[in-house]
Amino acid sequence: MPPQIIGSLYFHYPHQGNKTKIYKVFNFITKKSFIANLIAAIIFVFVLALLFFFSLGFLTHHGETITVPDVRGKDLKEATAILKNKGFEVEVRDSIYIDSLKPLAVWEQTPERNDVVKVNRTIYLTINKVVAPTVAMPDLEGLTYRSAEMTLKSRRLRVGDTIYKPDFATNSVLKQMLEGKIVKPGTMIPEGSRITLVLSSGKGSIENPVPDLVGLTYVEARELLAARSLILGTVLVDETVFDTLNAFISKQTPTPKNGLGDLNLIRAGESIDIWLSAERGVKDSTDINQ
Incomplete structure (x- = not known):
């Protein structure tokens, strides 16, 4: 030891x-x-x-403050440079799509412009997307203008041009169009798109002779009525008809002439009922509309 x-x-x-x-x-x-x-x-x-x-x-940096500059509407790169030169940190927090704003432009900032904050504070930016997201086109036909407008806004869409055509349902939507073409409900279209609405102006004030549809095919009659701002009413089909589109008009109401031989008159926006048959009907040779 x-x-x-x-x-x-x-x-x-x-x-x-x-x-x-x-x-x-x-x-x-x-x-x-x-x-x-x-x-x-x-x-x-x-x-x-x-x-x-x-x-x-x-x-x-106790007691050191600075005023936040306004960078809304500026390009992200430019906005970042401005903020960093002032001593701020920059972070992109969110993105949104605004069709009237250029891509990657600043839509919103937090803290807001002219707020007084400490130096080195982080500024959060919301920027505009480069590519517009798509939404399903709603079905607007038959809605009033006001209802159609609200429906479009709820889908981030806008009302574009409005076109009026004579029809009995005043101020209701007859057609919905995008870039000059009819767009069907459910079609995926970019957010912010401007939808052209074809609206009913009600019945016209001028009376015109009733066109003679007897002898025309269903397709021809429909085109003629559309050209004269008239509506295709009730369609009654004969039991012999197998192809409706190529069937012939055998009867109509109102008729071109009344029982006294005088011309019947009709206003734009009013309707004509038709009967379809497998055989071509015979026109009245004295009718001026032939």
Whole structure:
């Protein structure tokens, strides 16, 4: 056993046999007392705390504020450069599609323009999408103009041109068109598209002779009525008809002439009922509309 030495700490390595090699690691309480070391540690911690609290103002830029510039409508690259030159951080938070705004332009910013904030604050931007998302075209036919307008707005679509045609249902939608073509309900179209509405102007004020449809095919009669702003009313089909589109008009109401031989008159927007037959009907040879 190695001798005990008071006031010092030794390590004993038994693998060295009878010869013991001792290394001194440290002296426990030699020149300074334990209380003196404790007081020094407390003072050191106190000084560190003072330095930390006094540096908070510098680290957090306490009292340093700046006014947020307005970057709405500017390109994302330009907006980012402006904000960073002012000492702000920039982050794109969201995107939206506005057809009247150029792609990647800033739509909204938070904090808002002219807000006074601390320097190094992060400004969150909402930008305009590059490609417009698509939505399903709603069915507007038969709706009033007001209802059609509200329906389009709910789908992020807009009312474009309005065209009026004579029809008995005043101010109701007769057709919905996009870029000059009829667009069917359910068709996927870009958000922000302007939809042309063909609206009913009600019945016309001028009376014109009733056209003679007898002998025409169903398709020909429909085209003639559309050209004269008249409506195809009830269609009654004979049991012999297998192809409606190529069937012939055998009878109509009102007729071109009344029982006295005078011309019957009709206004734009009014309707004519027809009967379809497999055989071509015979026209009145005295009718002026032939």
